[in-house]
Amino acid sequence: MLAACATAVWADVDPPSRVARLNLVSGAVSFEAAGLDEWAAATVNYPMTTGDHLWADDQAHAEMHxxxxxxxxxxxxAFSFLRLDDQIVQMRLSEGSLNITIxxxxxxxxxxxxxxxxxxxxLRPGTYRINSDPDRQQTVITVRGGEAEVTAGGSAFPVHxxxxxxxTGTEFPTTEVHPAEPRDYFDEWALNRDExxxxxxxxxxxxRETNGWEDLDDYGSWSDNPGYGYVWMPRVDAGWAPYRYGRWAWVEPWGWTWIDDSPWGFAPFHYGRWCYVSGGWAWVPGRMAVRPVYAPALVVFVGGPRWAGSFGGGGGVGWxxxxxxxxxxxxxxxxxxxVNRVNVVNVTNVTNITNVTNVRYANQNVPGAVTAISRSDFANSRAVSRSGVNVxxxxxxxxxxxxxxAPVxxxxESVMGHSADNMTSIPRPRESVLAHPVVTRSVPPPAPxxxxxxxxxxxxxxxxPLDNATLTNLRRQMPVARPEAPVARPAAPIARPIEPAGRVQPYETPATGPAPAGRPQPYEPPNARPQPVQRANPDRPPVVERAAPEARPQPVQRANPDRPPNAQRIEPEQRRTERVEPRTERQEIRRDERRPAPQERPRDEKAKPEKAKPERPKSSDR
Incomplete structure (x- = not known):
């Protein structure tokens, strides 16, 4: 029993073996670190984990692995990780659209x-598109390939x-299932990157589970080294050294973490080791592992009393x-x-080590291998290449x-990942969006x-970093900054894998008739000028399976609320003058002053005449 208890305690202490690498930032993408409550510009190669937030602003995109x-x-x-560990990747989508490929x-x-x-x-490998529109109170999940399960209103149902x-709705949501719509511009962009x-x-x-492997062939070459096996050598300028072109950031629960500036700068700095061979640096990945264990930085820090004179009164630190x-x-x-897991692919025999300072490390003998910076620049997350000190x-x-x-x-600024200058101009999501609770099936951890x-x-x-006991004591003293997500527990969840669609399910299947009116038309390239507002196809029979709630308009929600090519075109006089691309209409659509109240929504003169509201049938999720 003692061994079992010890295992449980240790398992609670160990950090996750994986993170999300932010490998693409296009446009104005903002980042909020867990527990900071302050937004900064997102940085490529940042290791995202539980509690971290992202916001992609107008005409912006981001990608993580x-x-x-x-x-x-x-x-x-508006996106965040509610929980990212070895068991689950639990994401929060407060607003906007995600495309996920598993x-x-x-x-x-x-x-x-x-x-x-x-x-x-x-539930399965595949491609998924999820839209969340808080203004319309609607979420749409499109399964291009794979299987998903939706939990809403206390029940669960599959999406094939x-x-x-x-x-649609939050307190008493209604659900429908329809054939998937054709891909729009966001799906096409994601598909092109997948291909x-x-x-x-x-x-x-x-x-393949090594974050950043896909960049290595583009920026370097592999060779077979007699002493180390296969090594990777980057194409870099003379005088380059590992862990010199980037900055240090404080990322819990690991502490000081290296953020490299290079487009390929993730895998070689969080897995494996470095050696100096044939007049240059080579990365040694070690033996292949199904899921290698992430490390914040694989370096040893050096310093001492004689370093004080080189860095001024504050002293310095090297690595x-x-x-x-x-x-x-x-x-x-x-x-x-x-300790064994994080070293096993690079060290043949991991023995009991009690003192790592009484060791002469091999790369200390390589000329130019040591990089140094003042403690102040280190703590302020300044670029090492511009603020480094020649020792x-x-x-x-x-x-x-x-x-x-580093004993710093x-x-x-350390948590933000760079200097805090000009933070007021950083775009960020609406506070009302972040404050709105989400429905969860898995219980997320406490707020950081x-x-x-x-x-x-x-x-x-x-x-x-602080241990769990200290964090627990601090958490008890702090009020909850944001409302925690309510947990929805379905009565009869479906175990993976899902049976074929023809199987009789133990719940009432949602409506599978024609799609709601007003759904977007197939994707058109950005150069194709959309026609004025087009309502539902008049040849399509009206959806009468379920009447809309009294406070809700007739179903005009769209599957892809981010960029409707045809369904909700904004006329030129309504657009901002600086917006010239057709797909930037969404910001105008979302403004409250542009959108009339549901009961006052104008109808196209070709729309169907309003029918008497039928008696509402039993909802699929009740």
């Missing part, structure tokens, strides 16, 4: 997207490939990359099992190893402790 899974954000999308899904892994209208569980489910990645050669020396065979001993709180070879030779973390207390409440405790032990 969680291993082989790809998550893409459309313009005007290449591999193990039996003990789960993907969930939570919206104000319902929770969506992605080539189907779309509409969930581009599929055209790449399959990874030969690293797992050097670990070489193959050298053990990484985390400064954050982990179990012995975790003499004599000072480097006398440097003392100070451990696997984090600041607000605000950084302001953690900062004093972090300063008492510089460079080391």
């Amino acid at each position: 969680v291993g082989s899974t790809i998550i893409r954000l459309d313009s005007r999308t 290449h591999y899904l193990s039996e003990d892994d789960a993907y969930e997207v939570d919206t104000p209208n319902g929770a969506i569980t992605l 490939a080539r189907q779309a489910a509409y969930i 581009r990645e599929q055209r790449r050669p399959a990874p030969r020396y690293v797992s 050097v990359p670990l070489a193959p065979g050298e053990v990484f001993v985390p400064a954050y709180h982990v179990s012995p099992t975790y 003499s070879s004599q000072t480097v030779a006398s440097a003392q190893v100070i451990g696997m973390t 207390a984090p600041r607000r 402790v605000p950084f302001a409440a953690r900062q004093q405790a972090l300063a008492e032990n510089p460079g080391r």
Whole structure:
């Protein structure tokens, strides 16, 4: 029993073995770190985890990789990770559109997207599109391939490939299932990026679950080294060294984390080791693992009393990359099992290590391998290449190893990932959108402790994240900053894998008739000028399976609320003068002053005459 209890305690302490790499930022994309409550410009190669938020503003897009899974954000999308660990990727979509491609899904892994209208569980590998429109109180899940399950109103139902489910309302949501609409511009963009990645050669020396593997062939080459096996050498300028072109950020629960500036700068800095061979640096990934364990930075920090003169009164800190065979001993709180897992692909025999400072590391002997910066620039997350300090070879030779973390207390800038200048101009989502609760099926962890409440405790032990006991005590003293998401528990959830669509389900199947009126037309290229407002096809029979609620207009919701090519065109005099691309109409549509109240919505003169409201049949989710 003692062993079982110890395992449970350690499992609670160990951090996740995976993160989400932010690998694409196009346009104005903003980031809010867990517990900070302040927005900053998003940074490529940032490792996102539980509690982190993203906002893609007008004409902006973002892309993240969680291993082989790809998550893409459309313009005007508010997204966050409610929970990201080894068991689940639980996402919150408060507003906007997601496109998710899952290449591999193990039996003990789960993907969930939570919206104000319902929770969506992605059950199989495939491609999924999720839209959330808080103004219309509607969520749409389109399954291009795969299987999903929707939980809303206390019940659950499946959505199969080539189907779309509409969930409307929050307190008493109504649901419908229809054939999937053709792809729009966002789907086409995501499909093109998927196809581009599929055209790449399959990874030969690293797992497909290694974040960042897809960039290596474009920026370097592989070779077989007699001493280390297959190594990867980047195409870089003379004088380049690992962990020199980027910055340090404070990312809980790992602590000091390297954020590299290079487009390929993720995998070689969070997995594997570096060695100096044939006059250049080479990355050694080690033995292939199905899911390698992420590390914040695989370096050892150096310094000592003789360094003070080179950095002024505040002192400085230096670091050097670990070489193959050298053990990484985390400064954050982990179990012995975790130490073995994070090192096993790079170290043949991980023995008991109690002192990592009484060691001479191999790359300390490589000229130019040590990089140094002042403590102030380090804590303010300034670019190392612009603020680094030249340290003499004599000072480097006398440097003392100070451990696997820098003894520097984090600041607000450390958590943001860069300087806090001009933060007032950073776009951010509406507070009303962020404050609106979402429906969850899996119970998310407690809200992160605000950084302001953690900062004093972090300063008492510089460079080391807080343990769970300290965080629990701090959490008890703090009010909840944002309302936590309510948890929806369906009475009869469907286990994966889903049976074929023809199977009789233990619930009342939602309506599967024609799609609601006003749904968007097939995708048109941006150059094709859409026609004025077009209502539902008059040849299509009216949907009479369920009457709309009294406070809701007749069904005119759209499957893709972000960019309707035809259904809701804004006339030129209504647009902002600086908007010239057809797909930027969405911002105008979302403004409250542009949208009349539901009972006052004008109808096209070709629309069907209003019929008497039939008696409302039994809803599918009641």
